[in-house]
Amino acid sequence: MLDTMGGKKSENYQQFQTLACDAFQVLRTNSNLLITLLVLALTCGIPELTSVNNIKWVHKTLMLDLPDDEARDAFKKLINRCVLRSRRNSDLDDDPDVYGNEPRASNYENRKWSMEETVEVDDGNQDQWIGSPHTLTAGFLLMLWIVNAAFHEPVEQFEDPDEQYAADVKRGTKYACVFFLTYCTLQLPDGHFLRPHPVVWRLLTGLFILYEMLLIMLLFLRTDDARQFMKVFDSSLGKELPETSYATDCRIYTPENEESHFANLRATFLDRFVIMHFFGWIVGSLMVRSKMISWTLSVMFELYEITFSHWLANFNECWWDHVFFDIFTCNAAGIYLGMKICRYFEMRRFNWVGIRKIPNLSGKAKRALAQFTPAYWMAYDWKIFRSAERFWRVVSMITILSMMMLNSFFLKTVLWVPASSNVNIYRLGVWYSAGSYAVAEYYIFCSFTMSYHGGNKTAVKKLGPRAWLGIAVVVTEVLVIFKHGQGMFTEPFPAYVKIIWALIFALVVGGSTIYFTFFNKPAVTEKKEQ
Template identity: 30%
Template sequence: MTERSPSLNDPFHFINERQVDNISLEFFYKPHTITALACSIILLFIWAFTRSDSALEKNIWNGLQAVLFMFIMISLICFPNGPFTRPHPALWRIVFGLSVFYLMSLQFLLFQNFNDVKAILRWLDPERLNKMKLEEKEYAVNCSQVNATRIWSQLDIFAAGHFCGWAMKAMLVRHYGICWYISVSWEITEIAFSHLLPNFQECWWDAIILDILLCNGLGIWVGMVVCRKLEMRNYHWESIRQIRGTGGKLKRAALQFTPASWTTVRWMDPNCTYMRIIAVWILVVIWQVTELNTFFIKHIFAIDTSHPLVIFRLFLIALIVAPTIRQYYKYVTDPNCTRVGTQLWVFCAITLTEAILCIKFSRELFAQTQLLLLCIWLLVLLFGTVVCVYLCIAWASRSRKDNSDFQTNNDLNMKKNSLFTTTGTDMTTKNPILQVDMLKCRRRANSQPMEQAD
């Protein structure tokens, strides 16, 4: 009895433990577990015996660094590849390991009190993490004064962050409708939670013109343009050893950091059921909660936006989200995939743990939550999801029908041309008048596809 290949027959294995196809340099893909073990132990041995252990705080810090280092090494050897293989599966194993380590750190903080958490933050950075209250910028000031100068003055580093962030989000989601809906729904989320975070209060032109249309809209457009370029691209990955010249080898090495293949996603299948609506709604809600966690963590623990801790968390979440969305898309669109991916599981655990952490350490703030407003927010997101799904389905069905009609006309024209060139050959060679008529018919038939293409 032959054993089935799990990479070909098991959808879960494809998104959780994808194997590398067409290996060109075997050295970089062979297991080196014994070498990694020897190098790790030697490095830790040298580090432990050459450092000074007189300072308690430095001992704790170096011990935590050693724990993280060894955890990364274990994840590099034991954890699954995930759905991606470029630039190397080892990178995505490390990302998964960092996500697990971050989740374990959140679990530890969950069983501390607020003063202990602040003490840990002050220990990490005594100068910038010792604040008890964060001074946040107010955006809802003089909203009636709208002019080009003031709008231009609002374009700061955060606007660039919005643009780059949405370009990356568009490359992850790869769907205009969902991207625009998430962008609009975030502004609705800010309105729903503005009674808890005054920083969410902003002028209407700031939310609509700067956020939705300018920064988010341009970011979505750029991301989708990149997606189309990658979809139209033919991937022929040569081995570096088969490429002649230094320039060609450097170009192939740079291409290692681009996708090995590109999957065209179809979130809005015309034959979808109510489960597709629920799937998109869950995606939007989890997305909003992840964004909310960023602002609540900053506000509750008084961490400035420019602090490296905030930047590191955003960078880590961005890396985690890439395989997470791929696994979630496979789970909700492939009926043969009956299990969620491990990275998706860990990401959901991180998001929910962060939310619990915020609620625990800011009970007075969340006691002011208007439950009716929260329920309305969830219902609005659900209604918006239904509208978004059905509009996208209608648009996809119409586009598919137009493409089908265009293809049908092209097939008919090709049949006409074939008929003229086969059956009319003997007749036209004997009759010069028929030759002229057949030439006119051919020109007319060849011009029809061009008119429809325009």
């Protein structure tokens, strides 16, 4: 049994597990013996015995079979120490007979969801300084910093009053943002992501809110003022961009080039955007955790490039660049590696122990590094064709993510931000970090259910705050593009583009209507029965 406590399944442990499962029905006639067995199973982490039904039965008999209040409280504490994470057809299995008549908000807000198993996550922070909020201390230090900056920080003096006013506004805005981010870090509620620390994800949420506020401000500026305002982030901005096309010479073989007879292929392959494409699709796959959705986004983006190539010069690419370098090289390799990482975390067994409970220094060091890895991992099963509602929710997510990717190029064009500017990296960093959170909350909105009075289940009706914010940011980006891009995108779409999208629209709408009307009747019947 010592091996069991250490997390290793020895031969004795497997024998005990088999015997315990076989003896379950016999022991059920004796409540005390069964409760003892389940206590041992919870301690050893046997998922076959610690299922929802068994825990439910113990809760029902607990008040009758345990001798006194002290024994009942001790057993309840043992149950509560374990985080029951159950997934039944992508639904949270929560019975009101066990947990009360009201839906447990913690099932939606609880960060510990993953595969069906009983898991105890101990980050060892409950009794440590880092695990405490320290809101008063942090607030006091923040105000000291602001007071020192306001009254004692050296300020550059300008002869021009307008320049002095602009410099003062910039300093005030900087410290206002610092105050806002500190407030978000200390006071925003925790979400589903824990590692490396909830503070990190609260800070990223605050940055996402600041980005949305920046977009709203740009929306109310004149176009020239908005372009000049971008100099705040990069002094080299505010200049009109030259048009760059990647389709000026689409030859594969270039015999006149002495350096390389395949100069065009070489130049494309060595372009730094190849690496950015590769890593971008790794992160994208980790966000959606679906090979089908990732490939759909990949192919659709190449269609977007063809669609808007008459508006954006850098969307003009050679055919072999679209097909081989983008879809089947950079995108495919990124999606493959991203899904491999997802599968690795799905199959991995997470058994976290607090740093203070590890006896040796090397173990503590490994545990400290593990703090920067996920505490648990949930595989997304989007079940796209389960119902028409689920299908259109996933299509909506694909549309929103596509708009987010397209906005990168249109924003650069209308605000005069070159591809080499770090502003693009800042935006993508905020989007990919906060966007992964938003996709997770959207998955919960699409897939999870909550239990109400009488055990009836209903879908989660409230969209998570970060998913809501992500949609708001995408919409605001589109509004900024529409306002500051007036007069830039006037050339009509070519006829072949209209034909392609008409066929795609007819296929998606018509095909889904036929499928969910005539070929998906069992799913509809099952939904009605539930």
